[in-house]
Amino acid sequence: MKQSQIFTKTRKEAPKDEVSKNAQLLIRAGFINKEMAGVYAYLPLGLRTIKKIENIIREEMNAIGGQELVMTALQEKATWEPSGRWSDEVVDSWFKTELKNGTKLGLGFTHEEPMTLMMRNHIRSFRDMPVSVYQFQTKFRNEARAKSGIMRAREFVMKDLYSFCRDLAEHEVFYEKAKQAYVNIFNRLGIGEKTYITYASGGSFSKYSHEFQTISPAGEDLIHICDKCHIAVNKEIMADLNQSCPVCGGKDLHEEKAIEVGNIFTLGEKFSSALELTFLNEKGEKKNVFMGSYGIGPARSMGTIVENLSDDKGIVWPESVAPFKVHLIEIGGDKDVVRQKTEEVYNMLSKAGIEVLWDDRDLRPGEKFADADLIGLPFRVVVSEKMITAKTLEIKSRRVENSEIIKEEELLSKLA
């Protein structure tokens, strides 16, 4: 794609009221627009990025048998009263609104209740399980403070999956599969190395839930890491564990700031009993369905990537989620020979299935390089008149300082 055809402009300064590094960089690079505190629009570059993140998550959810659907934001009282979660005293993050006739509605902050109700139309027998459904759907949370950019927004797309099993045993099989899928996701997103499966407080039906926590100075959580077991424990439950690792029992844990990028939770019969989601088992007995929930916020992952992988010049996208792989920069594009060669390189890369952002704008080289660093595509490739004469190209990985002069014919193998 030609950069002149993307309407967004980069900017030197973020809005003064924006305090988070992720939103500052993403706004400056033209990925997002700040609508108000905690509410961000996704502009073309940002939308491309978050769709890539969503697709990685989607592939992993499909691989464990998840079926995609999409529920609604508008929620009615009757759906949430049986679980006790309609009350603003129980749930302090509701946005509430109302119909013209005065009927109060809420904007969904999660979807256990409506999912459970919906499933009453489709689960009747043990033969209908295990089943898992998921969605990418916009949640609304009335955060008192929204100072973490896209990592804690008041409106954000969440991937939430819900599993429905006949009993704990069947649930545990699925839960382990989902845990592994989450590991795969964060590896593919390029933040796997710093992401720890973290023991956190459970519920009536399980001792623990599991969070996925990525070490970061921007983290709002504190976790205690056991290097031996490569797991972590949320600080909140360290006292219950007598300050020891729940796997090896050792006490040699160190504290880190971390961002909760995902969580998986055994719900058990909490919602199925409240909302009467039952089935007939092998013996013809009526039983409550055994549920689990599994969440990831694609935007929080995107924010975590920016927080952890950027440098003082801008963002450094992992290839898997970069809006384009190559930033192709023509220097002196007003000359036919340069324009022609750049187009040739562009076509060659496109034919090889490589996504290219072609900076065809009439700007000085320094401005183009600064924008390339800010936007943060994995590779920068430069075409100039001098290089055309020498039949060379300049290539630079966003992760390293120095560029390299290569022969034209080496380009594809360098990018492989």
Add this chain to the structure above:
Amino acid sequence: MKQSQIFTKTRKEAPKDEVSKNAQLLIRAGFINKEMAGVYAYLPLGLRTIKKIENIIREEMNAIGGQELVMTALQEKATWEPSGRWSDEVVDSWFKTELKNGTKLGLGFTHEEPMTLMMRNHIRSFRDMPVSVYQFQTKFRNEARAKSGIMRAREFVMKDLYSFCRDLAEHEVFYEKAKQAYVNIFNRLGIGEKTYITYASGGSFSKYSHEFQTISPAGEDLIHICDKCHIAVNKEIMADLNQSCPVCGGKDLHEEKAIEVGNIFTLGEKFSSALELTFLNEKGEKKNVFMGSYGIGPARSMGTIVENLSDDKGIVWPESVAPFKVHLIEIGGDKDVVRQKTEEVYNMLSKAGIEVLWDDRDLRPGEKFADADLIGLPFRVVVSEKMITAKTLEIKSRRVENSEIIKEEELLSKLA
């Protein structure tokens, strides 16, 4: 995909409070779930269908240079006051809510104002235009009555595109392109023949706007059709036109009920002047940007397809939007020979790039056929022991009464 792996079940009856034909059929076939009046979740089959509709729209918007982004539902007063549209007396379809600190927010029912404000960061000079941006984004409209199923929902995804031009002349070029893109879209969705470009009331900057109206008994609008010019006029402006066709001047128009499936509108400087979206022209003078807006509701298109193309047995999807092209039905799948042959046919079709729903469920043939008619995929292909012996298959188009016995090797060409 195997039908046993889709969790939704068909049902004989729609919910008693559902009065619209489109929602009744879509609920019975398992495409959607009714959350409350005017609020529907999209289950796997429904999501596949609406994503296909969205992709057709996306392709046509990209073809005219539209750049995709996504704005937010949460809206603040300051964005909407300059145009006068914050007021509930001016706009009667707002859902309003509030932050914890009492700040009032609205849920976007459209996005002219935030789009205009956002563009202030990106349009400075005449060189930055023409530019057009679009989104698939969830709108909220506080409809007093919501009795038309997915055709008039309180929460629904809308494709809204906004164009930004330097003047009327540049705008008109884009407007005509967008009009043609809309014609393409409705043709591709299978409702082109009954869809008329319809003259409707304009604004300060143009005599008319244009609606795309599809003739249907379920229509809420009345249009007057000029068969000679193949255009229509919204009844609301017939008096202003002295009851005559705005193209040929003739008076031979006939009235029909119709569904407004899209509309395009010249906004002119209405929003750019209110929100100060300006640019410097060739002479260095500051001018207001000249805008247009272009809307289509994918769900309303989906509802229109169901209303117009269904029969008393169920839905009849056009191939372009059907969740799968072929419903492959095995009869006697408990026998190895049948299961094996069905798998063979399934693999052959999949390899040819044809999307197949394989009914592998343990049900009587009559139940499978009834479900196939209700779900409405374009082709039904049956495998049975008798046919295996004869090396034949049964194929039936959903649009015709009779099935046909063909040789196995004819299948691909029949589906081409």
